[in-house]
Amino acid sequence: DGGITQSPKYLFRKEGQNVTLSCEQNLNHDAMYWYRQDPGQGLRLIYYSQIVNDFQKGDIAEGYSVSREKKESFPLTVTSAQKNPTAFYLCASSIEGGPQHFGDGTRLSIL
Amino acid sequence: QQQVKQSPQSLIVQKGGISIINCAYENTAFDYFPWYQQFPGKGPALLIAIRPDVSEKKEGRFTISFNKSAKQFSLHIMDSQPGDSATYFCAPSSTGGGNKLTFGTGTQLKVEL
Secondary structure (H helix, E strand, C coil), X not given: CCCEEEECCEEEECCCCCEEEEEEECCCCCEEEEEEECCCCCEEEEEEEEECCEEEECCCCCCEEECCCECCEXXXXXXXXXXXXXXXXXXXXXXXXXXXXXXXXXXXXXX | CCCEEEECCEEEEECCCCEEEXXXXXXXXXXXXXXXXXXXXXXXXXXXXXXXXXXXXXXXXXXXXXXXXXXEEEEEECCCCHHHCEEEEECCECHHHCCCECCCCCEEEEEEX
16 A cells, blocks of 8 residues: 555654654655644644755754655654654655645654 | 634534634745644544635535635534544645645544534
8 A cells, every 4th residue: 555654653762862763655756744743733844855865944953854865765863952852753745736645653752 | 923823722513513613824825725634643634625716615524615815714524423523734835835834733623422
């Protein structure tokens, strides 16, 4: 089945540690996105990529990094510089100008 | 700057009733107006969307009404069912702006028997 796979579903991070969240899509979409969701709030855009080897900062990029070496993959690294990383992270993809399709998220918690 | 205001924050509707959720925006460059549905522990899923060239779009029990001059659009769920209980988000975007969605804060809908 075509879709977006995020892994792991749950992730725990120690203080001062970088962690990487995986996002893979087999929809052949050019664009991919990372959002953060906090309780009682809408989704906020962290980074997006419209094409391989190119990506742009979203509204809350500080403390995060991404890469886009392959069309189907867009991993997100939450660095130790992100002081409040506990959140639900969602990855999405789309064709140009088309609707975004979301994965089922990764919930990150701090130990 | 809050570009998208969604209301109400929560809504309780009886089974068979009509659920109405509203979204007001400021950015006149928005040209795509979707509603997403999210269940707990899942990612949002596109429910219905409209472009500004029409004022209303209906898909089954779900209708979007769009008022360009007022910069508002709303979601109407007819004959609401317990399975519709979820969080709903409006998320307008500008296709000339990288197709970035600007999410509202969400509406928690509960449909009671």
